[in-house]
Amino acid sequence: MDPKVINRKDARGVPVSSCTPQSLDHYETALYRFQSYFGDPTEVLAEALKEDPEFVMGHVFNASAMLMMSERQYLPAIVDSIRAAEDLSHKANDRERLMTRAARQWMEGDWTGACVTWDRVLADHPTDALALQCGHLTDFYTGDSVNLRDRVGRVIGRWNKDMPGYSYVLGMQAFGFEECNHFERAEETARAALAIEPRDGWSVHAxxxxxxxxxxxxxxxxxxxxxxxxxxxxxGFAFHNWWHLALFHMEEGDFAGALALYDQQILPEPSDVSLQLVDASALLWRLTLQGVDTASRWKTLADLWSDKTATENGYYAFNDLHAIMALVGAGRIDEAREVRAAVKVAATINPTLTRAMSEQVGLPACDGFIAFAEGRYEDAVDALLPIRSIANRFGGSNAQRDVLTQTLLSSAIRAGNAGLAANLVGERTVHKPFSPLTKRFAKQQGGIVATERAA
Ligand SMILES: [Fe+2]
Known part of the structure; x- marks a missing residue:
């Protein structure tokens, strides 16, 4: 090892090799930003690397933070950061070499492999906050609810409340509990996190x-x-919590309130962040299903997606579907079909996991939404019904994937498929019996039953 390089420890006892103590300070600041979503971690990492270009974790963290945006546009910069870290491999410790490998695996499309590698890091360093959060976010991107819960569960016993960032670990665990339907434990854990750090947006979210x-x-x-x-x-995560607030307004039947949040908080100005555009598409789509006039907003949103699709098409099927929602919402079916074609290619040539996500869920979902937009409601039912129980495989949360169920239900109603519509309304009534939105769906479904009886 280079004599200048000292193996220091971060505030949680995890080894970080660096030439200067300042590098470690920057690392801690970047970690806080990554965990809290207050500020951009890559800005402070750039400063660290300016002062210490051989700071291995600076490069690895930089790559990892960009990977977690789930966008192809960052790949050139990610490749540069990974190569820089690999070139410094002889100065790195074992943990840093594994973290570099995980970033390369993710970058090459082996998201499962990356998660396994982060687990190896966590086996030696259970308080490695970066490895834990990267694994957690990837579990979200792959819809792996068991690991959303258990990746945190495997290590949380090695943490304690006096460690910096402990609330964020509780917040991750809370979200994992929720995605596994352990609602009481989820809420209890989220509230415990918020008692430590009220400004923890991920725990609020859980x-x-x-x-x-x-x-x-x-x-x-x-x-x-x-x-x-x-x-x-x-x-930086607020847009998503605003999206959740808009869903509560929708559930109450307050569509104007949901739309106001769209305009003022979810997409108040143009953005090129896919995660934000996903929420914008999902909300407008749900409102459109209820007959709310969203036409002018679809055009603006479709333009934003359209600026990205040439680069992003086929990278992550969950994003592709949301691009298609905006494009068909704006009446741009041909462009939507181009995105669908890219998902089809991804379902053939992408690396293992993202290929399966595109093939098993992404492609049928795209077909279903395009069919719906074209008024081919039976086709939409045929495409969406078989993927409901496996839709987690293309990522997102249970709440986000409800857009598939709402679209299936609306398709069944519009296709006059009374039996399926009744069953889907029945299912929804079990989960959300007092919601005005459920009653609205029930009324729509009742309408086709009444029409059948009259015929
Ligand atoms: Fe959420």
Whole structure:
């Protein structure tokens, strides 16, 4: 090892090799930003690398943070960062070499392999906050609810409340509990995290997911509004918590309120961040299913997606579907078909996991939404019905994937498929019995039953 390089330890006892103590300070700041979504970690990493170009974790963290955006556009910069880290491999410690390998695996499309490698890091360094969060976010991107819960569960016993960032670990665990339908434990854990760090937007989010799944839409609105000063201002994740607030408004039947949040908070100005555009598409789509006039907004949103599709098409099927929603929403079916064609290619040539995501869920979902937009509602049913129980394989949360069920239900109603529509309304009534949105679907479904009886 280079004599200048010292193996230091971060604030959680994880070894980080660096030439200067300042590198480690920058690493800690970047980690806080990554965990809290307050500020851009890559900015502070750039500073660290300016001062210490041989700071291995600076390069690895930089690559990892960009990978977690789930966009192809960052790949050239990611490749540069990974190569820089690999060139410094002789100066790196074992943990850093594994972290570099995980980043390369993710970059090459082996997302499962990356998760395994992060687990190896965590076996030696259970308090490695970067490895844990990268694994957690990838579990989200791959819809792996068991690991959303258990990757954190494997190590949380090695953490304690005095370690910096402990609340964020609890927040991840809370979200994992929620995605596995352990709602009580999820809420209890999220609230424990918030008692430590009220400004933890991921823990706010975990609690809000519980309220979404338990149909507590009025309480959810109050919960978010009362804590707004903690999770909203200057937070890079706020758009998603605003999206959840809009869902609560929709559940209550307040479509104007949901639309106002779209305009003022979810997409108040043009953005090129896929994660944000995904939420924008998903909300407009749900509103459109309810007959709300969203036409002008679809055009703006379709333009934003259209600027990205040449680069992003076929990279991540979950994003592709949301691009298609915007394009068909704006009446640009031909462009939507181009995205669909790219998903078809991805279903053939992508590396293992992203190929399966595209093939098994992405492609039928794209077909279903295009069919719906073209008024071929039976075709939409045929495409969407078989993927409902495996839709987690293309990522996102249970709440996000509800857009598939809502579209299937609307398709069944519009196709006059009374039996399926009744069953889907029945299912929804079990989960959300008092929701005005459920009653609205029930009324639409009742309409086709009445029409059948009259015929
Ligand atoms: Fe969410």
């Amino acid at each position: 609690a809000v997911h519980v309220m979404e799944m338990q149909n507590r839409y009025q309480e959810g609105q109050r919960f978010l509004r009362e804590r707004e000063d903690d999770w909203a201002p200057d937070n």
